[in-house]
Amino acid sequence: MKRLLDILAPLAIAALLLAGWEGAVAHWQVPAYVLPAPSAIAKAFSVNFVSLMQALASTLAVTLEAFVAACVLGLATAIAFSQSRLLERMFYPYAVILQVTPVVAIAPLILIWVGFERINLALVIIATIVAFFPILAGATLGLKSADFNLIDLTRLYGASRAQTLWRIRLPTALPYLLSGMKTAGGLALIGAVVAEFVAGSGTATGLAWRIVESGNRLEIATLFAALALLALTGVLIFAALSLLEWWLLRRWHESAISAS
Amino acid sequence: MITLQGAAKRFANGVQALEDLSFTVKRGEFVSLLGPSGCGKSTALRLVAGLLAPDAGAVRYMGGKPEIGFVFQDHTLMPWADALTNARLPLDLKKLPRREGDRRAAAALARVGLAGFERAFPRELSGGMKMRVSIARALAAQPQLLLLDEPFAALDEITRNALGDDLLKLWREDGLTVLFVTHSVSESSYLAGRVLVMTPRPGRIAADIALPATRDSRLAPATIEAQRLISGALHTAIAT
Numbered sequence: 001m002k003r004l005l006d007i008l009a010p011l012a013i014a015a016l017l018l019a020g021w022e023g024a025v026a027h028w029q030v031p032a033y034v035l036p037a038p039s040a041i042a043k044a045f046s047v048n049f050v051s052l053m054q055a056l057a058s059t060l061a062v063t064l065e066a067f068v069a070a071c072v073l074g075l076a077t078a079i080a081f082s083q084s085r086l087l088e089r090m091f092y093p094y095a096v097i098l099q100v101t102p103v104v105a106i107a108p109l110i111l112i113w114v115g116f117e118r119i120n121l122a123l124v125i126i127a128t129i130v131a132f133f134p135i136l137a138g139a140t141l142g143l144k145s146a147d148f149n150l151i152d153l154t155r156l157y158g159a160s161r162a163q164t165l166w167r168i169r170l171p172t173a174l175p176y177l178l179s180g181m182k183t184a185g186g187l188a189l190i191g192a193v194v195a196e197f198v199a200g201s202g203t204a205t206g207l208a209w210r211i212v213e214s215g216n217r218l219e220i221a222t223l224f225a226a227l228a229l230l231a232l233t234g235v236l237i238f239a240a241l242s243l244l245e246w247w248l249l250r251r252w253h254e255s256a257i258s259a260s
Numbered sequence: 261m262i263t264l265q266g267a268a269k270r271f272a273n274g275v276q277a278l279e280d281l282s283f284t285v286k287r288g289e290f291v292s293l294l295g296p297s298g299c300g301k302s303t304a305l306r307l308v309a310g311l312l313a314p315d316a317g318a319v320r321y322m323g324g325k326p327e328i329g330f331v332f333q334d335h336t337l338m339p340w341a342d343a344l345t346n347a348r349l350p351l352d353l354k355k356l357p358r359r360e361g362d363r364r365a366a367a368a369l370a371r372v373g374l375a376g377f378e379r380a381f382p383r384e385l386s387g388g389m390k391m392r393v394s395i396a397r398a399l400a401a402q403p404q405l406l407l408l409d410e411p412f413a414a415l416d417e418i419t420r421n422a423l424g425d426d427l428l429k430l431w432r433e434d435g436l437t438v439l440f441v442t443h444s445v446s447e448s449s450y451l452a453g454r455v456l457v458m459t460p461r462p463g464r465i466a467a468d469i470a471l472p473a474t475r476d477s478r479l480a481p482a483t484i485e486a487q488r489l490i491s492g493a494l495h496t497a498i499a500t
Contacts, residue, residue, distance in 0.1 A: 147336060155311060158353070167352065252341075253340075
């Protein structure tokens with residue numbers, strides 16, 4: 001019953017807002033190029049359904065590839081850091097610099113280096129840079145958080161570094177890694193959108209480009225439809241990763257147990 | 261079985277934990293290392309285990325380094341693994357085949373009274389049961405020397421007494437050698453065959469008290485007499 005309310009309450013608010021929006025647009029006769037009514041957006045969505053879905057597929061592909069690349073690179077870097085303090089001291093500052101430099105500023109450079117004939121690769125690289133840091137930070141912290149006594153125990157039994165990593169450090173890091181992944185999932189989408197914006201006309205085929213294009217043509221209803229699709233995608237990515245987190249931690253971690 | 265000779269240990273923060281610490285534990289003994297908090301008991305235990313190296317002096321094992329089981333004050337279990345997997349950890353690290361590991365880990369769990377709890381996760385177990393899993397893990401590798409670092413300090417008295425009796429039984433049945441770090445006089449007086457009383461930091465041995473073997477209960481006159489002896493020695497050790 002409480003669950004049902006959790007779902008119904010936000011839906012009721014959405015319905016109320018949409019009805020108000022529809023009514024307000026009709027009442028004050030707001031021009032469609034300023035604010036289209038929800039019904040007009042729905043119509044634009046159904047008219048452009050195929051092209052919007054193609055654009056979504058393009059953006060989603062970049063997002064997922066970047067997310068996977070960020071997970072693999074972030075975890076691998078964190079593992080390397082956990083094995084050598086020197087390596088961590090040498091390279092962590094550069095990871096931070098990469099993180100704090102606005103990606104919009106680096107993106108044109110990457111596009112030039114990679115080349116417009118390989119635009120997809122360039123987009124994936126840009127989105128990967130955006131999504132990389134939370135994975136690295138989460139995994140690095142997690143790998144360091146292993147119980148000292150458990151580490152001592154592995155030493156007592158003559159375990160190799162690889163055994164300690166696999167049996168103790170990685171499982172300890174899992175909740176931290178998953179938390180980083182939840183942030184990174186959303187960032188990969190943002191990175192993909194930013195990359196498309198920077199890549200600009202003629203080359204990009206994703207949702208972000210549809211937004212730019214619709215804006216230029218004053219097809220504000222289509223713009224809204226693309227925007228709604230982007231927001232929905234972000235929510236779905238977050239929900240999928242939350243589900244993965246719950247499933248992996250449900251037997252042992254406090255966060256998953258209190259949530260279920 | 262093991263001898264510490266003039267062992268000293270200073271930590272990176274400048275604290276001199278141990279100075280000229282010497283003692284011997286013979287095969288089959290149940291020795292309790294007793295001292296006030298912060299006297300370096302745990303450090304001494306880590307030296308014996310080979311987890312720390314002494315700055316001066318030596319740790320010698322007679323007849324080669326024995327197989328060692330270590331039980332910490334906290335249960336130190338892996339929260340992501342069930343009781344069987346936790347007890348199997350030493351065997352996994354020694355790359356025993358999985359089936360053999362499972363068999364031995366299950367046997368170790370059964371010995372500490374946890375048959376039927378193989379699939380339970382640590383968070384589903386009580387404090388005493390978690391400590392039992394921890395002891396089963398130490399037993400799984402069939403150690404000759406069992407080192408315990410205030411293993412019952414975080415438990416209530418009833419659980420503590422039950423675990424103490426179980427430990428005595430395991431010691432008798434397996435012919436283990438046990439070195440038991442504690443700050444509890446009553447625990448030492450009942451469990452140990454010999455009590456090493458340590459001074460406050462830097463820790464040295466202040467007294468070496470052999471106790472009669474005939475203490476069949478916690479309230480036996482011999483146990484009470486042992487408590488009186490140990491308390492006296494501890495008092496002198498702290499006062500000097």
